Amino acid sequence: xxxxxxxxxxxxxxxxxxxxxRGGSLPSLQLAYEQFGxxxxxxxxxxxxxxxxxxxxxxxxxxxxxxxxxxxxxxGVGRAIDTNHWNVICINSLGxxxxxxxxxxxxxxxxxxxxxxxxxxxxxDIASSANLLLEHLGIDxxxxxxxxxxxxxxxxxxxxxNPGRCQHFLAISTAAAAEPYAIAIRSMQREIICKDPNWxxxxxxEECWPQEGMRLARKIGMVSYRSAEEWRSRFGxxxxxxxxxxxxxxxxxxxxxxQAAADRFVGQFDPASYIYLSRAMDWFDVTRDxxxxxxxxxxxxxxxxxxxxxxxxxxxxCIIGVNSDLLFxxxxxxxxxxxxxxxxxRVEFHQPxxxxxxxxxxxxxxxFNPIIKQYFRNLD
Amino acid sequence: xxxxxxxxxxxxxxxxxxxxxRGGSLPSLQLAYEQFGxxxxxxxxxxxxxxxxxxxxxxxxxxxxxxxxxxxxxxGVGRAIDTNHWNVICINSLGxxxxxxxxxxxxxxxxxxxxxxxxxxxxxDIASSANLLLEHLGIDxxxxxxxxxxxxxxxxxxxxxNPGRCQHFLAISTAAAAEPYAIAIRSMQREIICKDPNWxxxxxxEECWPQEGMRLARKIGMVSYRSAEEWRSRFGxxxxxxxxxxxxxxxxxxxxxxQAAADRFVGQFDPASYIYLSRAMDWFDVTRDxxxxxxxxxxxxxxxxxxxxxxxxxxxxCIIGVNSDLLFxxxxxxxxxxxxxxxxxRVEFHQPxxxxxxxxxxxxxxxFNPIIKQYFRNLD
Numbered sequence: 001x002x003x004x005x006x007x008x009x010x011x012x013x014x015x016x017x018x019x020x021x022r023g024g025s026l027p028s029l030q031l032a033y034e035q036f037g038x039x040x041x042x043x044x045x046x047x048x049x050x051x052x053x054x055x056x057x058x059x060x061x062x063x064x065x066x067x068x069x070x071x072x073x074x075x076g077v078g079r080a081i082d083t084n085h086w087n088v089i090c091i092n093s094l095g096x097x098x099x100x101x102x103x104x105x106x107x108x109x110x111x112x113x114x115x116x117x118x119x120x121x122x123x124x125d126i127a128s129s130a131n132l133l134l135e136h137l138g139i140d141x142x143x144x145x146x147x148x149x150x151x152x153x154x155x156x157x158x159x160x161x162n163p164g165r166c167q168h169f170l171a172i173s174t175a176a177a178a179e180p181y182a183i184a185i186r187s188m189q190r191e192i193i194c195k196d197p198n199w200x201x202x203x204x205x206e207e208c209w210p211q212e213g214m215r216l217a218r219k220i221g222m223v224s225y226r227s228a229e230e231w232r233s234r235f236g237x238x239x240x241x242x243x244x245x246x247x248x249x250x251x252x253x254x255x256x257x258x259q260a261a262a263d264r265f266v267g268q269f270d271p272a273s274y275i276y277l278s279r280a281m282d283w284f285d286v287t288r289d290x291x292x293x294x295x296x297x298x299x300x301x302x303x304x305x306x307x308x309x310x311x312x313x314x315x316x317x318c319i320i321g322v323n324s325d326l327l328f329x330x331x332x333x334x335x336x337x338x339x340x341x342x343x344x345x346r347v348e349f350h351q352p353x354x355x356x357x358x359x360x361x362x363x364x365x366x367x368f369n370p371i372i373k374q375y376f377r378n379l380d
Numbered sequence: 381x382x383x384x385x386x387x388x389x390x391x392x393x394x395x396x397x398x399x400x401x402r403g404g405s406l407p408s409l410q411l412a413y414e415q416f417g418x419x420x421x422x423x424x425x426x427x428x429x430x431x432x433x434x435x436x437x438x439x440x441x442x443x444x445x446x447x448x449x450x451x452x453x454x455x456g457v458g459r460a461i462d463t464n465h466w467n468v469i470c471i472n473s474l475g476x477x478x479x480x481x482x483x484x485x486x487x488x489x490x491x492x493x494x495x496x497x498x499x500x501x502x503x504x505d506i507a508s509s510a511n512l513l514l515e516h517l518g519i520d521x522x523x524x525x526x527x528x529x530x531x532x533x534x535x536x537x538x539x540x541x542n543p544g545r546c547q548h549f550l551a552i553s554t555a556a557a558a559e560p561y562a563i564a565i566r567s568m569q570r571e572i573i574c575k576d577p578n579w580x581x582x583x584x585x586e587e588c589w590p591q592e593g594m595r596l597a598r599k600i601g602m603v604s605y606r607s608a609e610e611w612r613s614r615f616g617x618x619x620x621x622x623x624x625x626x627x628x629x630x631x632x633x634x635x636x637x638x639q640a641a642a643d644r645f646v647g648q649f650d651p652a653s654y655i656y657l658s659r660a661m662d663w664f665d666v667t668r669d670x671x672x673x674x675x676x677x678x679x680x681x682x683x684x685x686x687x688x689x690x691x692x693x694x695x696x697x698c699i700i701g702v703n704s705d706l707l708f709x710x711x712x713x714x715x716x717x718x719x720x721x722x723x724x725x726r727v728e729f730h731q732p733x734x735x736x737x738x739x740x741x742x743x744x745x746x747x748f749n750p751i752i753k754q755y756f757r758n759l760d
Contacts, residue, residue: 116628180615180634181608187635188599194628195592197577212575219568220600228561228709235560236678237665248496248574248655251662254560255567275628282631285617298616326706329608 002206002270005032005099006058008065009092014132021128021290024119027108031133032092032099033057034065036075037083039139046142047081048130048166049090050151050158053277054269056098059090073365080372085380086143093154094129095121095276103202103272113272116202121276122283122290123150127157141165144379148172148361149328150277156286159312167315168379169340170372172361173325175332176305176339177285182327185224186282189217190275202272210271217274218262227324227357305339314344318375320361320368322354348375382586382650385412385479386438388445389472392513401508401670404499407488411513412437412472412479414445416455417463419519426522427461428510428546429470430531430538433657434649436478439470453745460752465760466523473534474509475501475656483582483652493652496582501656502663502670503530507537524548524759528741529708530657536666539692547695548759549720550752552741553705555712556685556719557665562707565604566658569597573651582652590651597654598642607704607737685719694724698755700741700748702734728755 005011009032019025034057039046049059051070060069060076060083075081075088092100095118103118110117119125134142145166147155152174159166175182196213198204231254240256243249250256283290287300287308317340321333330351337349352367354360361368385391389412399405414437419426429439431450440449440456440463455461455468472480475498483498490497499505514522525546527535532554539546555562576593578584611634620636623629630636663670667680667688697720701713710731717729732747734740741748 177617179608180611180617180632181603183632184599184603184611184634184638187630187632187638188596188603190628191599192572192596195596216568216572216575219564219571223561223564223568228559228706231560231564232679237557237560238677248570248659250567251659252560252563252567254564258564258567279628279631297618299612326608 002209002267002273003097003102003104006034006056006065008062009034009057009099011099012133012136014136018129018132020119021122021124022120023291026101026119029094029101029129029132030099031094031101031129033089033133034059034062035087035089036060036062037085037087039087043139043141044143045086046139047086047088048134048142048145048155048158049075049088050126050130050145050147050154051090051093052149052151053274053281054096054265057090057092059088070362074369074372080369081146081376086376089133089137091130091133093126093150093277095126095273095280097270097273102270103276104270115272118272118276121280123153123280124157124161124290126154126280127161130154130158131162144168144170144376146170146172147174149174149358150281153281153284153286156309157284157290159314160286160308163311164313166312169314169317169344170320170375171317171333171336172320172368173322173328173333173358174336175328176336177287177300178282179299179329179332181329182224183282185220185327186278189220190278192216192220193271193275199271204271211266214266214269214271214274215259215262218265219258222258222261224327225357225359227326227355229324230355230357233355300335302335302338305335306342309340310343312343314340316346316348316379317344318348318350318371320350320352320371322352322357322360324355324360325358327358382589382647382653383477383482383484386414386436386445388442389414389437389479391479392516394512394516398509398512400499401502401504402500403671406481406499409474409481409509409512410479411474411481411509413469413513414438414442415467415469416440416442417465417467419467423519423521424523425466426519427466427468428514428522428525428535428538429468430506430510430525430527430534431470431473432529432531433654433661434476434645437470437472439468450742454749454752460749461526461756466756469513469517471510471513473506473530473657475506475653475660477650477653482650483656484650495652498652498656501660503533503660504537504541504670506534506660507541510534510538511542521545524550524756526550526552527554528552529554529738530661533661533664533666536689537664537670539694540666540688543691544693546692549694549697549724550700550755551697551713551716552700552748553702553708553713553738554716555708556716557667557680558662559679559709559712561709562604563662565600565707566662569600570655570658572596572600573655579651584651591646594646594649594651594654595639595642598645599638602638602641604707605737605739607706607735609704610735610737613735680715682715682718682722685715686722689720690723692723694720696726696728696759697724698728698730698751700730700732700751702732702737702740704735705738705740707738
C-alpha cells in the first residue's frame with residue numbers, strides 16, 4: 001500500500017550492482033520515470049527534472065496518464081516549460097516508493113521489504129542513479145536540469161558529478177546544504193515516526209504501521225512548508241467545522257486544515273522511505289564529500305559554493321526563492337545565486353513575493369510561471 | 381514530581397469557590413507568589429508580574445531563596461526593574477504546577493490529582509485569580525503590570541478586567557490574540573503529548589507518564605521559541621558530540637542541543653498542566669468574551685484592540701517585540717502598540733534586533749535591559 005507506481009510511469013530496470021556513496025550497495029535497482037514532450041533527433045532539448053521529497057515522476061498529464069501531475073500548471077504544451085519544445089524527463093528518486101527502488105522495495109536476498117536494511121542513502125546516490133537511466137535512454141547531455149526543494153539538492157549533486165553535461169540550471173526553493181533549523185524540523189519528524197509504537201524498529205506491516213507518527217510528522221512538515229502570513233489571512237481565528245468538536249479536540253480551522261492535509265498524506269508514503277529521504281537532505285552539503293559526516297563546519301556561504309560549482313561550467317542559472325520560506329530560507333537562494341554568479345555566464349535571481357512559504361512553487365503559479373517561462377524562452 | 385514549589389514561594393490559600401469563565405469551578409485554590417523589594421506605605425510602588433507558560437514565581441533571587449530566578453538579570457537592586465524602588469509581585473499562574481492550583485493538584489472530592497477533571501482554563505481565569513491575592517495583600521491599585529509571552533496575555537486580560545487599577549503596562553513578545561501559526565504549533569504539542577501511550581487519557585502516574593510526548597513537545601516548542609538565524613551562527617553544520625552516534629540517532633549539534641533542552645524540561649512540568657495552559661493561549665483573544673469560542677473571526681487588528689483597551693485608562697505602555705519571533709510575531713506587537721496608542725498618554729514601541737526569537741527576553745539582556753530600565757525610570 002505504501003509503494004505504488006503512477007499508471008503512466010515507465011520502469012527502467014538496472015540489473016547490476018549499484019554502490020552507495022556512504023557504503024553499501026544494491027544488487028540491482030529500478031527507477032520510475034515519465035517523459036513529457038518529444039526528444040529531438042540530437043537530444044538537444046532534454047530537461048531533467050528532479051523532485052522534492054514526496055512527489056512521483058508524474059509531473060504533468062500525459063497520454064499514458066491523463067490525470068493532473070504535481071506540476072501540471074508548469075509543464076505542458078504552451079506552459080512555462082513548453083513540451084512543444086522541451087522533452088522533460090522526471091525521475092522518481094531512488095529511495096522513494098513511487099516505482100523506484102527504496103526501503104519499501106523487496107530485498108531479493110530475503111524476499112521481504114528492505115526497510116532499515118536499505119543502504120544509507122545520500123542525495124548524491126539519487127543523482128548518480130539518474131545517470132544510469134540517461135545512459136539507458138542514450139542521452140549524453142541535457143539542456144537543463146530543474147530542481148525544486150530536495151530536487152534542487154539532487155540537481156546540484158548531479159551537476160557536480162557531471163561537469164560539462166548540462167548548460168542550464170533552474171533551482172527553486174532549495175539549498176546548497178541543510179541549515180540547522182531545517183535539520184531540527186526533519187530530525188523531529190523522523191523521531192516522531194520512529195517513536196510511534198507501531199514503528200517496530202522498521203518492521204511494521206500493512207495492517208499495523210506508524211500511522212499517528214506519520215500524521216504528526218506531516219503536520220510538522222506543513223508548519224515548515226507554509227507560512228504564518230498565509231494562515232493568518234486564510235484562517236484567522238475561524239472555528240473548525242470539519243471534525244466533531246470534542247473536549248480536547250480541534251477548535252480552530254487551522255487545526256482541521258492540518259489534520260485533513262495529514263490524512264491525505266498518510267498511507268500514501270512509506271514511513272521508512274520518508275525517513276531515508278529526510279535524512280539524506282540533512283546530510284547534503286554540495287561543498288563536502290557525501291561519504292563522510294562533516295565535522296564542525298559552517299553552513300557554506302557563496303564562496304565555498306562557487307568553488308565547488310565553477311567546475312560544472314554552466315552557461316546560465318535561474319535561482320528562485322521566497323521570503324516566507326522557513327525550510328529553505330531566502331538567504332540560501334541568494335548565496336546559491338552569488339556562488340554561481342562567479343562562474344556562470346548569466347545568473348538570474350528572483351524572489352517572487354509569495355505568501356505560501358516553501359510550498360509556493362506548488363501553488364503560486366501566477367508569480368512563478370512568468371519567471372520560469374521567461375527563463376526557458378531565453379534558452380531557445 | 382511534576383508539581384513542586386520553589387523554596388522561596390509563599391502560598392496564598394483561598395478557601396472559597398472560584399468560578400471559571402468557561403464554566404466549572406474549584407472549591408478552593410491556592411496561588412504561589414514571591415515578592416521582590418518592599419511595598420511603600422501607600423502601596424504606590426507595586427509591579428505585578430505575570431509569567432510565560434512554564435516559569436515559577438521565583439523571578440529573581442531573594443533572601444528566602446538565593447538561587448537565581450528566571451528573570452534574574454532584569455529584576456533586583458540596581459537592575460532594570462530596580463527593587464530598591466519597586467515591589468515586584470510575581471505569581472505562578474493558576475493551572476500551573478509550581479505551587480498554584482492546577483491539574484496536578486489534589487481534587488479534595490476524590491483525593492486524587494484533578495488532571496482532566498480540572499475546569500476548562502482560560503487566560504482570564506489566571507488574571508482574575510490574581511485579584512484574590514491582591515485583595516489578600518491589601519493592594520487595591522498597582523503601579524505597573526508586566527507580562528512577557530503568555531504573561532502578556534494574562535496582563536491584557538487583567539487590565540481589561542480591572543479598568544483604572546493600573547497606570548503602566550510593559551508587554552514583551554506577547555499578543556492580543558493567538559494567530560493560526562502559533563495555534564498550529566501548540567495544537568501539535570498537545571496532540572503529541574496526548575498520543576503518547578503513557579498519557580492514558582490523563583491517568584498517568586509518576587512511574588509511567590508521557591515522557592517521550594513531553595520531550596517531543598518541548599523540542600517543537602524550542603523550534604518556535606528560537607530562530608533559524610541564531611542556530612545558523614551558533615551550530616552551523618557541526619556534528620553532535622553529547623550523545624552516542626547511532627545509525628538512526630542524532631548527527632548534528634542542533635539535534636543534541638534540542639535533546640538536552642528537552643531533557644532538562646521533562647519531569648519538571650506536569651503534562652496535564654502543560655496542555656491546559658497551552659490551550660488557554662490558543663483561546664485567548666482580548667477582544668472577545670472568553671466564555672465562548674469565536675466563530676469565523678479575523679485575528680483582531682489594532683482598531684479592535686484599541687476599542688477593548690481604551691477603557692483600561694493606561695497612562696503609559698511599553699511594547700517590546702523582536703523580528704525573529706515566530707510564535708508572537710513582530711506585527712502583533714505593532715498592532716498592540718498602535719491599538720494602545722489611541723488611548724494611552726504615552727506608548728513606546730521597541731523592536732530590539734535580537735536573534736534569539738521568542739526567547740530573546742530570557743537571554744538577550746544586553747538589548748532588553750536598557751529599554752526596560754529606561755521605561756521604569758520614567759515612571760518615577
